[in-house]
Amino acid sequence: MPTVSEASASRDERSADAALVAHIRAGDEDAFELLVARFQAPLFRYLHGLVGSHEQAQDLLQETFLRAYRALASLDDPALLRGWLYRIAHNQAVSALRRRRLISWLPLSLGQPLAAPE
Secondary structure, three states: OOOOOHHHHHHHHHHHHHHHHHHHHHOHHHHHHHHHHHHHHHHHHHHHHOOOOOOHHHHHHHHHHHHHHHHHOOOHHHHHHHHHHHHHHHHHHHHHHHHHHHOOOOOOOOOOOOOOOO
């Protein structure tokens, strides 16, 4: 169970997130840079843990922020920004892992012709 100080800190973070979203929605580009600075390291660690590749985690992080920027108007409760960003990152990682798994199942080399249908 969270302590009173943890609950207060969490409430303060949600308030700060809501204010940040309001500034971004008002067109404040510096506010989006602040959002990136605030969430870049924890989201990178999360993505890296999911995909296991530094480079892929970096790519997914960029895609996460791009998707967040484009969809910020659809965020119903700005106080839930943190969870919303993590959901976007998670979805990006799952999609990347599915693509990786699909590609690993392709047995043909580029030089092999496909068999003609019978």
